[in-house]
Amino acid sequence: MTQFLTPALLAEAVLDTPEAGFTALGGLASGPAARTSDGAALRVLDIVTGRVASALTNTTTTLADMTGLGLPVVAGGVYVFEFSGTYSSSATGCYIAAAINGPSLGASGVIVNHHLHVGVGADTWHNGCTNAFAATNTPAYVIAANTATPWRLDGSVEVGASGGLLVPQFARDSGAGTITIQAGAWGWLLRIA
Structure with a gap:
């Protein structure tokens, strides 16, 4: 039998003189957009997500954006992020x-690690990490032609003077062939400052 939950309305609790050790838990009256940061400015884009709707291909060594995974960032924001999916060659x-890639870099720049999970005992990381926009990370590994291989890019970024989109990119690093990012690849970024 189908069960339904009764909707609940959460409200902010105001306590004049709480007893020692007492904490109040309440919900924001206006939803996530009302969340404050540092007690002052509103932050609408605390966490955003994206997803690749259909397979993306690249037959060149020129980086191309992963359509659907461009996520908005604001000038001066500091973010942590992860993009993940499967690719084949x-x-x-x-x-x-x-x-x-992104709009501009702040003082602490960008740090990105590229990880391929290719089975028990066969994971590979790029030797080092990317520390600039549009600079490639290349773990040289493919299980076999036309075999899905999980990939992940994770890191942090401080955005500079202009906001825009933070977007993962991909290309063919070496050899002849086509790199395909399968549909369903996803990503998120969280603003921490």
Whole structure:
């Protein structure tokens, strides 16, 4: 039998003189957009997500944006992020090159690690990390031609003087062939400052 939950309305609790050790838990009256940061300015874009709707291909060594995963960032914001999915290569010697691109970099820049999970005992990380926009990270590994291989880009970024989109990119690093990002790849970013 189907069960339904009764909707509940959460309200902010105001306590004049709470007893020691007592904390109040309440919900914001206006939803997530009313969340404050540092007690002053509103932050609408605390966490955003994206998803690849259909397969993306690249037959060149020129980086291309992963359509659907461009996520909005604001000038001066500091974010942590993760983008993940599966890719395949049309040839075993054709490796993925991945990067992050964005509008501008702040003082602490961007740090991105590229990880391929290819089975028990066979994971690979790029040797080092990307620390600039549109700079490639290339773990040289493909299980076999036309075999889905999980990938992940994770890191942090301080946005500079202009906001825009933070977007993962991909290309073919070496060899001849086509790199395909499968539909369903996803990503999120969280503003921390």
